[in-house]
Amino acid sequence: MAIAVVGLATAFGSARRVPDHVPPPDAELPAPEVDSLTRAAEMGLAAMIAPGQDTREAIIACYAAMERGLSADRAAAPLISDTPNEVLARAFTTGVLQDSSAHELVTLFEEARFSPHDMLGWQRIRAEQSLRAVLADLQRRTAELVA
Numbered sequence: 001m002a003i004a005v006v007g008l009a010t011a012f013g014s015a016r017r018v019p020d021h022v023p024p025p026d027a028e029l030p031a032p033e034v035d036s037l038t039r040a041a042e043m044g045l046a047a048m049i050a051p052g053q054d055t056r057e058a059i060i061a062c063y064a065a066m067e068r069g070l071s072a073d074r075a076a077a078p079l080i081s082d083t084p085n086e087v088l089a090r091a092f093t094t095g096v097l098q099d100s101s102a103h104e105l106v107t108l109f110e111e112a113r114f115s116p117h118d119m120l121g122w123q124r125i126r127a128e129q130s131l132r133a134v135l136a137d138l139q140r141r142t143a144e145l146v147a
Helices: 002-016 031-048 055-071 084-093 101-114 121-146
Strands: none
Touching (some): 031 121, 055 101, 101 121
16 A cells, blocks of 8 residues: 555656656747847847947947837837837847847946046957857847848
């Protein structure tokens, strides 16, 4: 009898365990969202490297260009009430962004936008590097979706 109870308990316990849901790789990202964010990142990079801007202007112009690019996609469009971190969090939650460089880019944007101190050249370089890393990740994922 004790063996039967242990057997039932074991069977019941293992039947109740629900495996973690793992979405199939081909269902993780809708192509239009990746494409829209890729275009937005490309617009941001163009704004970042435009001549004649200081570091603060370049980083803010980059973020503004990316917001304009995202506004074309209803699913990814930033809301008026969104903070930069909320836009970023939504992109990570939906799986559109995966590269952590986006966090650094948003941090640099917030510093450029809201701090009174001078932004230094290395911060512009780091913002550009972060954006290029995000763009490379998006382009790689777009190629995977097409393949």
